[in-house]
Amino acid sequence: MRTDTPRSRKAKITVTLSNDLVHQIDKLLESPEASSRSQLVEEAVRRWLRDQAQKELERQTEEYYLSLSKAEHNEDRQWSKITARSAKRLWNNRSILRKGT
Secondary structure: OOOOOOOOOOOOOOOOOOHHHHHHHHHHOOOOOOOOHHHHHHHHHHHHHHHHHHHHHHHHHHHHHHHOOHHHHHHHHHHHHHHHHHHHHHHHHHHHHHHHO
């Protein structure tokens, strides 16, 4: 039975960092949560990749909204009003139901 997962398979790489970064990483190793330089660097890269993906999503969203015509902006605004009213109605009904119990 295999026990490895895509996350458990690792590739060994070599990275050259400035001495000040290595010193900061080593200071972080003093905390109980950190177990190794590799773990810290891996987590930093994961966070950086997640941030990059979030920035790309935000860029694409902005690009989409900037590409909308005036009519599409108006339609979007109308849908926003409709959904806001619907959410308010649902919230009020939920509050009424709670008070009844």
